[in-house]
Amino acid sequence: MTTPLWRSREPKSSYDVIVVGAGGHGLATAYYLAREHGITDVAVLERGWLAGGNMARNTTIIRSNYLWGASAGIYEHALRLWEGLEEDLGQSVLFSQRGVLNLAHTTHDERESVRRVNANRLNGIDAEWLTPEEVKKLVPIIDISPELRYPVLGATFQPRAGVAKHDYVAWALASGADRLGVHLVENCEVTGFTRNGDTITGVETTRGPISAGRVALSAAGHTSVLTETLGLRLPVQSHPLQALVSEVMEPVIDTVVMSNTVHVYVHQADKGELVLGAGIDAYNGYSQRGSPATIENQVAAAVALYPVFGHAHTLRTWGGVVDVSPDASPIIGLTPFNGLYLNCGWGTGGFKATPGAGHVFADTIANDRPHPLAEPYSLDRFRTGALVDEHGAAAVAH
């Protein structure tokens, strides 16, 4: 008989820590709570199935080349953890540092990109500016002719960036957490909180109330739905975000190429499918499906930039729900309620942060104060105005 990677548990009536949401962030948080802080009386409550949210719907791009120092801190922390994750968890997650390019198509793009390369270097992050010819050398299938609708004026390049296999990551984190004694509870939706004044004492769930010393929310877009039950409004909007894969093709591209202006990005999965992502749908929603027009624009742009894709057939498209904050940066930290912690607002780019977010969030929960890397991401910044505006680096999804 094969041994399952993790056990789906019945919930107990009480835990030291409850983590809401078994996406990558919730699982990583539980894993690091147990491994780094010795807090093992932990349950991860998931309303559906483990990693059935954005975790298994994303396009797996990992990079740390955001603009601001705060972002360099958290995303680079995550990238360093990715670099040791397989060894740490004892399982393959197909982490592949194949490099990520961000194309510039306009003079404005070019200036912004060069500024970002310089900022990245000052923050100790590997970053290069490539000419169109250098781009062509790395990505021979790209069209760099100047008469193109979206001429390639150059690109930023982060060689240490890349991809990992999202479901393997979830399973490896779940397995690691389970081995350390964490309870993973599926089909258990959190519907509200129990409280004593301003102190949270547990959660109400579809499987009954469960008490907890601390409650940590990692429920992506549904985090704001949950805090609304406490009268706490979060500045987070949920939007559909779509992606697609082609039929299996021969190897044609061995790096990741993104394009802010035309809202398309591409890499090739190990088994040969082209993985293409788009920008977010403009409207708000929780339906995990987006509009066909977005996919159409994305495919048209991809075929213009990479004419060989004209031969590929779309195998499937899908959508997730991304939780976008006003400055395109996450919210991590304490809340006005004792014992309630937030990790949300990762928008279109939270997969890359998975180990880093979990690591920093676990530390924040264990010590009841923000981890130094989480400090700039407090909820309070929307009151003080100390925003971490990453719209430039997050303009195309990821």
Ligand SMILES: Cc1cc2nc3c(=O)[nH]c(=O)nc-3n(C[C@H](O)[C@H](O)[C@H](O)COP(=O)(O)OP(=O)(O)OC[C@H]3O[C@@H](n4cnc5c(N)ncnc54)[C@H](O)[C@@H]3O)c2cc1C
């Ligand atoms: C199409 C697409 C492509 C993307 N591509 C990339 C990419 O290439 N790179 C990148 O870095 N990021 C990417 N992202 C973003 C990334 O997927 C997310 O930012 C990241 O997965 C968020 O992780 P999470 O654990 O917070 O959320 P999720 O994985 O969504 O986990 C939240 C979990 O909470 C559960 N939940 C919700 N409400 C409740 C409740 N009341 N009770 C119990 N459980 C609840 C949900 O079911 C879900 O499983 C992409 C997203 C999409 C949709």
